[in-house]
Amino acid sequence: MNNFIFQNPTKLIFGKGQIARLSKELPKGSKILVTFGGGSVKKNGVYEQVTAALEGFDYQEFWGIEPNPKVETLRKAVEICKRDGVDFLLAVGGGSVLDGTKLIAAAAVVDTDAWELVCNPKLYGGTLPFASVMTLPATGSEMNRGAVISNLATGEKYAFYNTYPQFSILDPQTTFSLPPYQVACGLADTFVHVMEQYLTATDIAPLMDRWAEGVLQTIIEVAPKVRADQTDYDAMATYMLSATMGLNGFIAMGVPQDWATHMIGHEITALTALTHGHSLVVVLPAVMDVMREQKGDKILQYGQRVWGITEGSYDERIDKTIAATEEFFRSLGLQTRLSELNIGKEVAEQIVLRFKERGTLLGENSNIDYLTVEKILNQRL
Amino acid sequence: MNNFIFQNPTKLIFGKGQIARLSKELPKGSKILVTFGGGSVKKNGVYEQVTAALEGFDYQEFWGIEPNPKVETLRKAVEICKRDGVDFLLAVGGGSVLDGTKLIAAAAVVDTDAWELVCNPKLYGGTLPFASVMTLPATGSEMNRGAVISNLATGEKYAFYNTYPQFSILDPQTTFSLPPYQVACGLADTFVHVMEQYLTATDIAPLMDRWAEGVLQTIIEVAPKVRADQTDYDAMATYMLSATMGLNGFIAMGVPQDWATHMIGHEITALTALTHGHSLVVVLPAVMDVMREQKGDKILQYGQRVWGITEGSYDERIDKTIAATEEFFRSLGLQTRLSELNIGKEVAEQIVLRFKERGTLLGENSNIDYLTVEKILNQRL
Numbered sequence: 001m002n003n004f005i006f007q008n009p010t011k012l013i014f015g016k017g018q019i020a021r022l023s024k025e026l027p028k029g030s031k032i033l034v035t036f037g038g039g040s041v042k043k044n045g046v047y048e049q050v051t052a053a054l055e056g057f058d059y060q061e062f063w064g065i066e067p068n069p070k071v072e073t074l075r076k077a078v079e080i081c082k083r084d085g086v087d088f089l090l091a092v093g094g095g096s097v098l099d100g101t102k103l104i105a106a107a108a109v110v111d112t113d114a115w116e117l118v119c120n121p122k123l124y125g126g127t128l129p130f131a132s133v134m135t136l137p138a139t140g141s142e143m144n145r146g147a148v149i150s151n152l153a154t155g156e157k158y159a160f161y162n163t164y165p166q167f168s169i170l171d172p173q174t175t176f177s178l179p180p181y182q183v184a185c186g187l188a189d190t191f192v193h194v195m196e197q198y199l200t201a202t203d204i205a206p207l208m209d210r211w212a213e214g215v216l217q218t219i220i221e222v223a224p225k226v227r228a229d230q231t232d233y234d235a236m237a238t239y240m241l242s243a244t245m246g247l248n249g250f251i252a253m254g255v256p257q258d259w260a261t262h263m264i265g266h267e268i269t270a271l272t273a274l275t276h277g278h279s280l281v282v283v284l285p286a287v288m289d290v291m292r293e294q295k296g297d298k299i300l301q302y303g304q305r306v307w308g309i310t311e312g313s314y315d316e317r318i319d320k321t322i323a324a325t326e327e328f329f330r331s332l333g334l335q336t337r338l339s340e341l342n343i344g345k346e347v348a349e350q351i352v353l354r355f356k357e358r359g360t361l362l363g364e365n366s367n368i369d370y371l372t373v374e375k376i377l378n379q380r381l
Numbered sequence: 382m383n384n385f386i387f388q389n390p391t392k393l394i395f396g397k398g399q400i401a402r403l404s405k406e407l408p409k410g411s412k413i414l415v416t417f418g419g420g421s422v423k424k425n426g427v428y429e430q431v432t433a434a435l436e437g438f439d440y441q442e443f444w445g446i447e448p449n450p451k452v453e454t455l456r457k458a459v460e461i462c463k464r465d466g467v468d469f470l471l472a473v474g475g476g477s478v479l480d481g482t483k484l485i486a487a488a489a490v491v492d493t494d495a496w497e498l499v500c501n502p503k504l505y506g507g508t509l510p511f512a513s514v515m516t517l518p519a520t521g522s523e524m525n526r527g528a529v530i531s532n533l534a535t536g537e538k539y540a541f542y543n544t545y546p547q548f549s550i551l552d553p554q555t556t557f558s559l560p561p562y563q564v565a566c567g568l569a570d571t572f573v574h575v576m577e578q579y580l581t582a583t584d585i586a587p588l589m590d591r592w593a594e595g596v597l598q599t600i601i602e603v604a605p606k607v608r609a610d611q612t613d614y615d616a617m618a619t620y621m622l623s624a625t626m627g628l629n630g631f632i633a634m635g636v637p638q639d640w641a642t643h644m645i646g647h648e649i650t651a652l653t654a655l656t657h658g659h660s661l662v663v664v665l666p667a668v669m670d671v672m673r674e675q676k677g678d679k680i681l682q683y684g685q686r687v688w689g690i691t692e693g694s695y696d697e698r699i700d701k702t703i704a705a706t707e708e709f710f711r712s713l714g715l716q717t718r719l720s721e722l723n724i725g726k727e728v729a730e731q732i733v734l735r736f737k738e739r740g741t742l743l744g745e746n747s748n749i750d751y752l753t754v755e756k757i758l759n760q761r762l
Contacts, residue, residue, distance in 0.1 A: 003398075008389070012634075015385060205622070210596070210598055242588050
């Protein structure tokens with residue numbers, strides 16, 4: 001097991017009716033900026049619950065943080081924070097709203113431009129405290145430090161790290177009215193988050209392996225229930241909790257991690273606006289196949305424990321395991337080939353070129369260069 | 382899934398050589414009381430590492446916190462804290478040292494006697510901050526709020542809750558020299574902690590079930606390695622991490638819990654000084670058997686997923702699962718019957734009488750009364 005330091009101070013407030021607790025959790029006397037997405041929270045009752053709980057607080061609203069939050073939008077919120085002396089941020093919505101809010105919170109306390117902060121972590125100079133009401137289970141942003149920010153002008157998309165949310169409120173009932181496509185992408189995103197932390201080598205941290213497999217098994221079991229009835233409270237609660245636990249560090253103690261699928265997927269999204277979770281299911285099967293020599297033993301462990309695959313030669317079992325994984329993604333209603341998504345070879349070529357120019361090396365052993373990325377993408381045309 | 386609020390702010394610092402980080406983690410300018418047990422840390426190099434890291438800090442040492450920490454001992458440390466203006470506590474040792482330190486930290490900031498604090502949680506009035514260097518994987522105390530305190534004068538043993546340790550440093554190398562009996566009891570303690578949180582009803586929190594089963598599977602797999610070679614770093618690290626994750630709230634989100642085995646086991650320890658973990662393996666098989674009507678479905682799930690038991694009638698599978706559990710405890714070298722431990726019927730009778738007098742009702746449904754406790758103990762004579 002690798003040495004590690006783990007600390008996750010976020011207070012997770014989970015369950016029916018918990019949004020009302022906002023009034024207890026928000027710091028009294030604060031100047032609060034409440035950040036929102038496009039307005040779906042006005043249709044599902046979340047906005048009413050939030051504003052009811054905010055009665056008596058000094059707050060204003062900022063609307064319009066889009067999926068794959070754009071720095072151009074976030075800069076406007078940063079200006080408001082500085083102008084009005086905002087000292088607490090509350091994100092209400094999905095992972096994109098919270099991701100964007102993490103950057104707003106950090107950019108509000110420095111003179112640096114928000115995109116410079118994303119590009120150069122050394123410029124980070126602290127943050128306003130922030131919290132969330134999370135309505136879309138997928139990114140785990142509600143209980144981690146990470147955010148992914150896009151730049152419209154440059155077509156770039158990068159990770160940014162702030163501190164943890166002070167608290168996050170998750171009421172599974174807020175997910176009942178999500179578009180089924182977003183739910184499918186959220187299930188896929190959760191699944192791949194776990195795979196990125198898990199699918200490296202065997203025998204490093206056996207307990208973390210079991211916990212990662214446990215999230216995967218849970219997602220596989222609950223996905224059909226979720227897709228059959230999005231108002232099944234227990235199913236949606238299980239999905240929601242799995243999404244949080246899939247990327248809050250709980251399954252990452254003492255293990256190496258991969259994240260090649262995410263890095264390649266981010267480029268697809270940056271260039272085509274394909275939903276993040278969907279981009280991952282396109283990439284992952286090919287990462288498994290192309291990296292089978294390095295990851296073979298772990299793929300077999302995953303195949304056996306999660307899919308019950310025990311028959312066949314070493315390579316046959318790997319093939320079956322990759323096929324089961326891709327079939328699961330397709331069972332969510334998600335296409336897994338670029339051509340099915342009308343994304344052509346020129347996008348793949350542009351992504352390869354970007355990795356070539358940057359010289360980035362991906363994967364747990366930093367050995368996935370642009371030529372390997374090319375192999376991976378060529379498999380998915 | 383039940384509603385829940387989860388927050389665990391402890392910083393977990395895990396791995397080889399991490400004790401040296403103490404000098405970075407301890408608050409500068411504090412007056413520190415370092416608490417110890419009986420002196421084993423002077424034989425295994427831990428004391429040297431701790432004092433090296435404490436160079437330049439203003440600290441004093443308090444020795445002699447015993448297994449099943451006695452309030453009589455802890456009161457002496459409370460006096461020192463008050464007399465010398467101690468403002469930070471560092472526990473170095475096993476779960477008992479840290480448990481005792483949690484009570485010292487709370488009693489140091491109030492005028493109430495320490496035992497009154499244990500008996501009446503309403504008298505809790507805050508705490509000195511505290512942290513630990515944990516050297517015996519078992520109780521999970523390094524990452525939870527709980528402590529168990531004994532009273533020599535009254536022969537009582539109760540749980541006490543403070544806040545979380547600020548940080549806990551776990552270097553698996555510190556466990557290499559533990560007495561094998563303590564290791565066996567620690568493995569058993571971890572196993573039963575998980576069972577207490579898991580063995581209630583099915584289909585409440587599927588992800589938590591998977592994670593609980595994951596800890597159990599990990600302990601079952603690693604136990605023979607640990608017992609074969611206590612200097613196997615990876616095995617000891619896996620055991621140590623499992624002990625922490627078994628009782629830090631990570632597997633308890635949204636689930637009911639039992640704890641009847643612990644409540645009965647505590648009485649055995651209070652009356653006979655049998656090591657805590659050992660008392661649990663005596664009690665658990667009988668709790669499973671006597672409560673089989675209520676817990677049957679979950680026992681079957683546990684039997685199937687953890688032990689691979691799928692053949693036989695409903696009751697046969699329950700019997701096999703209980704037998705596998707008891708056999709695992711015996712494989713640790715632990716006797717599972719009171720008679721094997723020279724504990725007679727009179728102890729069982731006294732425990733039943735205590736539960737009768739207190740009117741305590743145990744278990745996830747608060748339906749285990751003293752008559753059921755009698756049935757449970759009579760099975761274990």
